[in-house]
Amino acid sequence: MLDYLVALLTSPEAWIALATLVVMEVVLGIDNLIFISILTNKLPEDRRAGARRLGIGMALILRLALLGTVAYIVQLTTPLFSVFGHGFSWRDLILIAGGLFLVAKATREIHHHVDPAPAEEHGADAAINSVGTAIAQILVLDLVFSVDSIITAVGMTDHIPIMVIAVVTAVTVMLLAADPLANFIERNPTVVMLALGFLLLIGTTLIADGFGVHVPKGYIYAAMAFSALVEGLNMMARRARRKVRVG
Template sequence: MAEFAEHLVPLLALTAMEIVLGIDNIVFISILTSKLPAKQRKSGRNIGLGLALGTRLLLLFALAFVMSPENAVFSKSIFKLSSLGIPVDSITHGFESLSEANSHGPELESHDQDSGANNLDEIDEITLRDLVLLLGGAFLIGKSVHEIHNKLEDASGHDEGDGKVVTFKGVLFQIALLDVVFSLDSVITAVGIVSELWVIVVAMVISMLVMLAAAGPISAFIEKHPTLKVLALSFLILIGIMLVAEGFAAHFNKGYIYFAMAFSLVVEAINIRLRSKRKAKIEAVG
């Protein structure tokens, strides 16, 4: 009991973090399953979130088995950009110029140049984790742009679509593919925060149960307000760009992205409220 009480705070913190990191997964699943027949949407969401939990647990046990300071499989370089003919040396000069411009003394200049060289090594060497982030981010950007294009075509009166039939298995395949990308970052973050495996497993199960309960209302709300769907797709493009940037070792504070998302949602909530009031006034007059 004392051991559980000791781990209660990290358990609650990790559960909250998993829920926050899983919101983008819910949005993506909601958008994909919205193309299915109404009777299949709920089962599609539930199976999709079940796949997400399964993927997270598999990755967690895999990382616990292979990720160690001596055997960091996911951090080992599998190839270099310079070997593909990409002019990485030009990036070196950019780092050096930036270091010189931002330096204010000999010690700081030396530190900045060393930092630039280290960053260059990270950019040049592509690891397995980087490759997953790059491919997943590119897929997320392409898929979201395609969905926005379809929304614009529908708004223009082109209802014939692209001629493709959406199948239940096809939607699940796309969900499973993106679950790997969403889960990878989530699991690596969880492993970095908590060392006890059982705490991470419990946090993931609890967060997934919360997301299962929230998936239905979120999907219904997005379907009720079409502008929110476009906003959600824009968020997914932003997340895809962030994943690609991280794949190229461009690390930055994700808090800025979450703040931008929260601010956009507040503005959209105000717009929804204004549209509702305007609609009610028109109906009252009519």
């Protein structure tokens, strides 16, 4: 075991695989982090940080648990049945279910922001009860993103220690970025709608992937980055107009 670890630490290929996998795991974690941020921002303010940490902690536990069953995870890509010539595996079914959940959740949140319900329907009892609901929804999406994340890791390297380091690093980055991202979304209401649009896009991509239509991740993240850039310019323009009015 010691000889294996020494050989791994002295292998340039292993370090390259680790760096690449860390970047990919961090990028894949952005989807989950956006969902957690939007969901927890609806909770009472004193419970938000705790719910975010719990959600991200569950993501780490799920991914490490899945890494312990790598042989089984690989079998998730084995077709179970075929429809019109396309084979569906457990991974496909999980991605389709997760994508549908994400699309439904994002659509509901968009409808709430466009046509909000009366304030009295969202009193203290609703807020308190939503804590358990938020955790349950975070857990569902954690499972979907964790399966996708681990399958990606398995496809890039055969070394379990590299996968573990990459997953722990990515989740640590998520933990550090969770509060700043959630606070930024809370301070900028228009960003909420943009983030919900991202979730719709991600959910649709998961469904397409489950049906065998593989959209390159680079296209998805490039579109998200461009949209974020445009929104950033809009925010700068609004800030400049406010300064002119105040001045």
